[in-house]
Amino acid sequence: MVLLGAAIPVVALFVIMVIALARSGGQPATATVNSEFGQIAISDKLAPDFTMTLVDGSTFRLADLRGKLVMLDFWASWCPPCRQEAPHLVSVYPRYKDRGVEFVGVDIWDRDEDAKAHVDRYGIPFPAGLDPKGAVAIDYGVKGIPEKFFVGPDGQLLRKYIGPMDEERLTQILDELLAIVTVES
Secondary structure (H helix, E strand, O other): OHHHHHHHHHHHHHHHHHHHHHHOOOOOOOOOEOOOOEEEOOOOOEOOOOEEEEOOOOEEEHHHHOOOEEEEEEEOOOOHHHHHHHHHHHHHHHHHHHHOEEEEEEEEOOOHHHHHHHHHHHOOOOOEEEEOOOHHHHHHOOOOEOEEEEEOOOOEEEEEEEOOOOHHHHHHHHHHHHOOOOOOO
């Protein structure tokens, strides 16, 4: 009887592993660069709060930005589309930072020194933090990079965008969202 009781958790774990392997097509989990781009519908839910270390060594907490419209940008230094869009994000940010908008970069699956070099190379003026194990990305359901999530002043997830953005598309989305939410400047 004791042997049977010990076998049940082992069998359950085995079944879970078989299901996970079947869903993954036998492929190990890896970070990918998105190949399909565009806006994705998201459910009406609160953005998961998180704390991370910024590349300058300070600590960031998403909840501290309540009252602002926040664009979370998931990226990595080794991602070509992320490098392509970095200058666009840097160019757009100053136009919105005094209008109650904050950009936050979340560097995932990367080495700290590579993330810091990327921030320096592009002169990224907004908070950029480190998520080396992808824990924040997992909480947000990031499947590849770059991906962006737009979080309302009340903490609600408003939009998700997959792929790199140019200045025109980013300003269009920010203007649309600023027209429907009330932010603190």
